[in-house]
Amino acid sequence: MAELFFFIAGIGAVAGAIGVVVLRNPLFSVLALVSHLLCLALLFLLLRAEFIAAAQVIIYAGAVMVLYVFVVSYVGGADEVIPLTGGGRAQRLLAVAFGGAIFAELAIAVLGTGLKALSGEGAPYSPGPQAFGTPAYIGRLLLTDFLLPFEVATFLLLIAAVGAVTLARRRRGLESGEPLLARPAIDYSRPGFTGTMAEAVGGRRALTAPDPDEPRAGDERPERVPS
Amino acid sequence: MTPPFADVVYFEPWWMQIAKAVVLFALGLQIVPLVLLYERKLLGRFQNRYGPNRVGPYGLAQPLADILKLLAKEQFRPRTSTGFLFVLAPVLSILTAAATFAIIPFSDTVDIFGTKTGLYGVDVSIGPLFLFAFGAIAFYGIMLGGYASGSKYSFLGSMRAAAQLISYEVAQGLAIVGVVITTGSLSLVDIAEHQAGMWFIVPQFAGFLIFLTASFAETNRIPFDLTEADGELVGGYNTEYGGGRFASYYFAEYLNVVVVAGITTTLFLGGWNLPAGLDPPHWVDPFVVLFKMFLIVTLFIWVRATLPRLRYDQLMSFGWKILLPLATLNVLATAIIVVVAD
Numbered sequence: 300m301a302e303l304f305f306f307i308a309g310i311g312a313v314a315g316a317i318g319v320v321v322l323r324n325p326l327f328s329v330l331a332l333v334s335h336l337l338c339l340a341l342l343f344l345l346l347r348a349e350f351i352a353a354a355q356v357i358i359y360a361g362a363v364m365v366l367y368v369f370v371v372s373y374v375g376g377a378d379e380v381i382p383l384t385g386g387g388r389a390q391r392l393l394a395v396a397f398g399g400a401i402f403a404e405l406a407i408a409v410l411g412t413g414l415k416a417l418s419g420e421g422a423p424y425s426p427g428p429q430a431f432g433t434p435a436y437i438g439r440l441l442l443t444d445f446l447l448p449f450e451v452a453t454f455l456l457l458i459a460a461v462g463a464v465t466l467a468r469r470r471r472g473l474e475s476g477e478p479l480l481a482r483p484a485i486d487y488s489r490p491g492f493t494g495t496m497a498e499a500v501g502g503r504r505a506l507t508a509p510d511p512d513e514p515r516a517g518d519e520r521p522e523r524v525p526s
Numbered sequence: 527m528t529p530p531f532a533d534v535v536y537f538e539p540w541w542m543q544i545a546k547a548v549v550l551f552a553l554g555l556q557i558v559p560l561v562l563l564y565e566r567k568l569l570g571r572f573q574n575r576y577g578p579n580r581v582g583p584y585g586l587a588q589p590l591a592d593i594l595k596l597l598a599k600e601q602f603r604p605r606t607s608t609g610f611l612f613v614l615a616p617v618l619s620i621l622t623a624a625a626t627f628a629i630i631p632f633s634d635t636v637d638i639f640g641t642k643t644g645l646y647g648v649d650v651s652i653g654p655l656f657l658f659a660f661g662a663i664a665f666y667g668i669m670l671g672g673y674a675s676g677s678k679y680s681f682l683g684s685m686r687a688a689a690q691l692i693s694y695e696v697a698q699g700l701a702i703v704g705v706v707i708t709t710g711s712l713s714l715v716d717i718a719e720h721q722a723g724m725w726f727i728v729p730q731f732a733g734f735l736i737f738l739t740a741s742f743a744e745t746n747r748i749p750f751d752l753t754e755a756d757g758e759l760v761g762g763y764n765t766e767y768g769g770g771r772f773a774s775y776y777f778a779e780y781l782n783v784v785v786v787a788g789i790t791t792t793l794f795l796g797g798w799n800l801p802a803g804l805d806p807p808h809w810v811d812p813f814v815v816l817f818k819m820f821l822i823v824t825l826f827i828w829v830r831a832t833l834p835r836l837r838y839d840q841l842m843s844f845g846w847k848i849l850l851p852l853a854t855l856n857v858l859a860t861a862i863i864v865v866v867a868d
Contacts, residue, residue: 326673333666340659353655361662362692365669369688372673372681433651434712 559589606676619667633811683762718797
């Protein structure tokens, strides 16, 4: 049973990762990444790391990727296709070089640990609150052996949060003296009955029918000064 | 030799696991129509009218008629929709809602036909995190449904849902940390057993209120039903859905209410424990849990009949500026008390 799930999750993870790169629609790419992360969580579950699996789903699939979906569906439309070509010759060479470097690095890491793990027997499973992979075990590790990396990571996140707030603040809204509505939300100056259902069905002509050649009342209104 | 991937070990035989899954699924499937009917009846009473009373005795067959009507409807989809996502989204919603129903413990292990059986779907070692993990996936059901519909109202509804669910999930998660710290375990069965003396609603009253409030937002109930504000968005993320797909969204929504009621019962209302030292036989326990869930569902309906909908900025500032700091304070205070008391 475990082997079956391992192959389902493994194939799913690889397919998801390929999908992120290959799919042209940004939203589908994000969804492929989500499925990849869910498959990774399943792999963690097979390794008896239930807490890590849940954290993976909650934090990555549930919080980080939600933000991605949020941004992509607001900004990048479904019809928008990112072209593969583009960029100078130097940029392409650099891309290949960086890709190769990351591949070599990952290959060394995976092969190194994988070959070592082949001769091992995996993490022993023992029930209990302090066993490998339980929240208590991970919490103790984070607050003893890995305290410094843990604190550095939290500090990094804090910097990111402060930076986001600073960047958001820079784009100022209204000046303090400016009234909330620089122009009325409803344009009272337009001729009566324009834009009403009565006009649309031809029941009533607008009180002063606008001449299509002349500029309409709304056009000469000064634009609001961008702040 | 220990296998590299450990097989998940249950103490029950395989046939009991299947029986449990079937019983739990049937239970969830039966509770939701009852909750639907109860809500409509109770809302009717709150609003000085009868509520449904034409189909069957006392209108009891009303949910059946509703479901039949929805299933008999035509399956349509807008021309602008994204095909497979449009179909997948309601399935995701109902799947995750049904999966979370599995972790509500109705009692401890009991003997059934001489077999030791836990009266719960599964007692996961990560307990409430299981709920949040599936909640995170359920979010995609709403989000993709709104996006794939290709409609402005659906899209706006799903965007609101995105912001709302993220905001309140944090407070909801932090609110239960106090319970977890006091118990020293994430297992829901352990948490329920720990409340044999005193229910967590007493020492963790602040946590209870925060959890309940955030749960209203997580299940999109009034006063936090901005994702489907009828007055502004037609119907929110499910505007373009009809027939069976709409039924599954609707079903998932009410199943989520039932699940939240069950989790609140387990975390704060003592699970199957009775007050005043009453210790009935084990077969009473599931009914105790169901009765407490019934009380919470009543509260949900009562609030729906009482409160108006919040404005969007009020929703956001309430979640981030009031609920989250309160939940954090609650965690801090609980942690200090637990350490000092040890």
